[in-house]
Each structure stands twice: as structure tokens, then as C-alpha cells.
Amino acid sequence: MASLPQLFEEDIRVLDMALEDLLSRSEATVTLLIDKGGFLISKRGSADQIDATTLAALAAGSYAATETIASLVGETNFSSIYQQGDKFSLLVQNVDEYCLLSVVFKASISVGMVKFYATDTTQQIAEQLKSAQDRDPNAGLDLSVMDVADTSLVFRKKPA
């Protein structure tokens, strides 16, 4: 089951730096770190122009589906998907058991170059996530600051 360690400011800083670094080296438009369950963990670049939350969910779904297709044809060493477009292309690369790296880049940029730089980035991210996991493998979620006395109001229906 996919589960992530709790991420602290230090983790997020390192992850963001890795994404930022990839962005500047590869001249990509957007870089996203995605949990395989479909959550967006972090984003860098001109992500305001795109719906990053939906992109994360669909990229995770697409990766999972393609991974399953690969296993149907007996391919076990599956690590990335690449969608080539007219204006923009998309690369989704495996980071570790739990996470994916997604890069949106101009179609004029070579996918080989993006992949080359992304390999470094995935390693950096994987190391940081591992150290977060090792820090306290059994850490629970301390949500005691949350005020959830009455959850019947969490989602409210608009008055008719």
C-alpha cells in the first residue's frame, strides 16, 4: 500500500529545490512530484496555467494503467511514460515505490535531455523521501491541532 512519510519543511525544501533545479536545467515548463495514489505533493514552474491537481490524478492513473499493460506483455522493468504533443510533451517517471515525477516541456525540447536530467532529480527525491521515512518509520499523523468537533458541516449543501 502506498504510504508516505510525514513531510516536514526541510523535506519540502529539498524536494522543491530538486524540482526547481530540473526546471532550470531542462528548460521545462512545469515539474510535479506526485504520489502514486494521485495526490500532488509539490509543483514548480508555471503551474498556475494548468490544473496541477487534476494533472497529478490523471498522470498517476495513466502511469498505473500503463504499468499494468506493460506487465500484461511480460515487461517488468517499466519506469516511465512519454506523451509527445505538438506544443507540449509530458514525461512521467517513476521515483520510488510511492512517487512519480512528471515534467511538462515544450515539444521543441528533446525528451532525451529531459530524461537525462530527470534521472538525477528522481534520485535526489528518492533519497530525501527515504531519509524522511527512516527518521521515524512508525510516525503517526499528529492532527490534534485540527478542530473537527462537528464534521456534519465539513461539506455543506448550497441552500436550494
Added chain:
Amino acid sequence: MAIINQATKELQVKIVYYGPAMGGKTTNLIQVHEHVQTAQGNKGKLVSLATSSDRTLFFDFLPIEAMAIKGFKTKFQLYTVPGQVIYNTTRQLVLRGVDGIVFVADSQYEKMSENVRSIANLEENLGALNMNLADIPYVLQYNKRDLPNIAPVDYLEFTLNNRDVQVPSFTSVASKCEGVFESLNMITRLLLHKFINQGTRAKK
């Protein structure tokens, strides 16, 4: 499993609507999307990967941010699975990383065996992901209560809610948005309580 980002005080949870084909899972999401009150910009787009005949092919997806939880920005991601029996692989994919489940049952008598099969299939698929229905917060929603040929609630309870621990159940007419928010708020409540208890345990 939910993602918690202590740096940005953000919690993300995944809720999956499960159940037999044409039972109203997608309708639940459509109704939440249409009727939910949110602060501006906190409601995402409803994405539907469906066939031309309105059957979900992969999943529907609705990101939504809760208003009333203080301290943490809580983002919910609501998914549905395809109900058709043949799409089981897809259902397994959508279940990855699930935190809570709303099981949408079709109340009509003739759909009872499909309901039972679907819940058995859910248990099986969770098993394949090393999860267990007993450990995951879930609620039951008995949908389509406005149709003529429906089973009484007691019968549905006996058929579908007959495990060691009985879970909250709701009657609904999803197409009229009855019971939709009740189910969603209950699963939210179960989920948050589970997380908070885990946090308290970890601190001891």
C-alpha cells in the same frame, strides 16, 4: 494513504465511491460538485473518464477542499470506479492509496446479487493491495429509494451490513441529492477520527 505535509499544513485524503454498475456512484460526484458550498476556487473540476453511454471507463475525479476544518488545509479527492464486472483491473488501480470508501448500493430487489458481488469484489481487491475492509473507514449508501421495486432498509442492512463491525448507512436518492452529503460527511468524520486517533497513539 493520506498525505500530510507539515510544511504547508496540508492534508490530502482519497475517498473512493465503490459499488455495482449503474448504481449512482458518478451521480454522487456530480451532485457534490453541483451543490457543495465552497470558498471561491476551492472546488476543482469534475473529470470523467467515461464511455459515450455514460458508463465510467476508468474513473471520475473531483478534488475539493473542506471549509470547516481548522488548523489544516484539508483537500479531498473523490474518485469513482467503473462498476462493470469486466473492468476489475481498473478498479484495483483506482483503489491504490484509498483512505475511505462510500459503497453505493442499488436498493432494487433485482440488483441485490450485484450488490453482494460488488462488496465481495471490493474485499478481494483490497486484499490484493494488502488492505482489509475492516481497517478502512467506509459507509454504505442505499441508493435509488425513489424507485418502486426497492428492498426495505432492514433487508439491505442484513444483506450488506452484516460484518463484525456494522458501519453507518444512509438511504439516498442521489439524482435528487438526497443522502449524498450525509454519506460524504460521515465518511469524512470516520476518516478524520481515525487519523486523529493514530496521531494520539503515536505520541504516547
